[in-house]
Amino acid sequence: MKIKLMKSTYFKYLCILVLCVSFSSVEKLPHEFFAKVIGIKDGDTIEVLYNKEPIIIRLAHIDCPEKKQPFGQKAKQFVSDFCFDKEVKIITKGKFDRYRRLIAVVQYKNKILNKQLVANGYALHFKKYSKDTTYNILEKEARFYKKGMWSQKELIEPWLFRKRKVSKKAHQ
Template identity: 75%
Template sequence: MTKNYFIYLLILATCLSFTSSDKLPNEFFAKVIGVKDGDTIEILFKKDPIIIRLEHIDCPEKKQPFGQKAKQFTSDFCFGKKVKVINKGKYDRYRRLIATIEYEGKSLNKELVRNGYGLHFKKYSKDSSYTILEEQAKLQKKGMWSQEKLIEPWLFRKRKTSKSKKTN
């Protein structure tokens, strides 16, 4: 192989591996094309689909009480709409962009907590405004707070994982 051929291949590989999501702006607008669950959506930005994990919160899993209602709330709030995505360029272990979603001046992240469909994910967030919203929803017995006994989504996932390890 010649030196020029090697350089050409290197440049080509670099170009092919780049997508617009590699260097996203901290704030941008994009259309919501999918709702995976209460705290995970898919957007289309410059023809690239991007999975977003909502920052600061955790919603019930689909198989938990209020999991489907959280997904429906998210869908009603933003599906098919052009939303503002605010992020710090961070991704979770599943390569989802961690972000806040706004539509018409309202934060989806905060609206989920305010309405009892999301919890403040204190393990990953120090934003006390979410704790206040959660306490208000709890006092008003909104959404998941209307249940006798609530299992936090992170404990539900942990319990599900430990059960599957026991069966193997």
């Protein structure tokens, strides 16, 4: 029993040490920095290279359709056209989501990617995590002009789509 407890404690300390080492450079990020976009995960997640370190960025204030949803691939393509292989400005409060992605706003040539996605109908204002009313206004305009995903007759919000997907897996 004592050996099992020691192994368990040793394993916990080892995990904490690995986490601290792997995130130490990311944790000390400035609130604004420039980085090169090296990957597009989906409409609201990109990968950048900063000081030779890859960082996964989750776009703040928004939620894009999932890849398997209508307009999910178009959102990803929009992001790619906007910033792939370009030097962008990352603006963050230094917060990370549960997947250890840095939550940030991405700017390129005085345009904010997060806002451009909403304005073009490729993202919704993620009101659960954002109180910035400018995103609300952009979403209402995109809806009025039936841009992007708003051209559909029926829209399933990405957070509800993910919830349905999880509940289907639970019932299998």
